[in-house]
Amino acid sequence: MKELQTAIDAARQAGSKIREKAAVAKRIDVKSSAHDLVTEVDKEAESIIREIITSRHPDHMILGEESVDAGAVAAKEALEKHRKHEDLWIVDPIDGTTNFIHGFPFFCVSIAYAVRQEVVLGVIYNPMTDELFTAEKGKGAWLNDEPIQVSTEATLAESLLASGFPSGDPAGMRQINTDGILKLSPQVRNIRAGGSAALHLAYVAAGRLTGFWELDLNAWDLAAGALLVMEAGGKATDTIGGSYEIGVRHILATNGQVHTEVQQALAAVGATGF
Structure with a gap:
């Protein structure tokens, strides 16, 4: 698929700019809160990605984080506006902007391509480790050209889970997510x-x-990664078990073996977001 090479080239070129600026990023704009930081390099990286995609696929549409106002309402509206396009790129130039600002090297470029609202390829690139994750629908998932698969843990007790805290605490989501962490923490090996x-x-x-x-x-946080998980043999749904699609906002992705148990634990304390 020629679009895969486009995504790889765009991710690597944007990643090069990000890596170049990582040690000297100083100028910060603030969107909706002190925890939702947008930097000059964030905008530069999206411009690089847009230029590459547009030059090779001029008829395609691009939904990028930096072109959307802050907040859940604006994000939902932007997605609905773009859904109708047959060929849609979903781009996050730096996922983990706060980490970038603080010099914490856990951030990436995320690029997905959807045809008629179905994600068919995803690329995630960590410029600080030079790790390139790629997936094509029906063709598997890869890390630096080596095939990857989800883990084999069969129980929560063996599991290492991860979660996160929404920027700006919309609708009290941080507390809701914390309730889920407190419920699951005693049942798993650990949580990151x-x-x-x-x-x-x-x-x-x-x-x-x-x-x-x-x-x-x-959508730009999840589209590429959700496809990666599914193509690596895992399961990606919303937090109550609904099938993943580009409008999902509350995500649960696992190796498939502990999916139901995590889902049930979140439901038990009202931590699904629904």
Whole structure:
């Protein structure tokens, strides 16, 4: 698929810019809160990605984080506006912007391509480790050209899970998510919160995490990573078990073996976001 090479080239070129600026990023704009930071490099990276996609696929549409106003309402409206397009790119130039600002090297470029609202390829690139995760629908998932699969843990007690905390605490989601963490923490090996939903999903696909859940995320946070998980043999749904589609905001992605148990634990304390 020629679009896969486009996504790879765009991710690597944007990643090069991000890596170049990582040690010197100083200028910060603030969107909706002090925890939702948008930097000059974030905007530059999306411009690089847009230029590459547009030059090779001029008839395709692009939904990028930096072109959308802050907040869940604006994100939902932007997605609905773009859904109708047959060829849609869904782009997050830096997933984990707060980490980037603080010099915490857990952030990535996330690019997905959807045809008639179905994600058919995903690329996630960590510029600090030079790890390139790729997936094509029906063709598997890869890390730097080596095939990857989800982990084999069969019980919660063996599992390493990850979660996250929504920026700006929309609708009290941080407390709701904390309730889920407190419920699951005694049942699992441990829980991590690295600050990049896309990279967490890539780690589930690569077998580094057993599962990941988070509430109130956007299409550009999830599209590439959800496909990676599914193509690596895992399961990606919303937090109450509904099938993944590009409008999902409350995500649960696992190796498939502990999916129901995590889902039930979240439901038991009202931590699904629904």
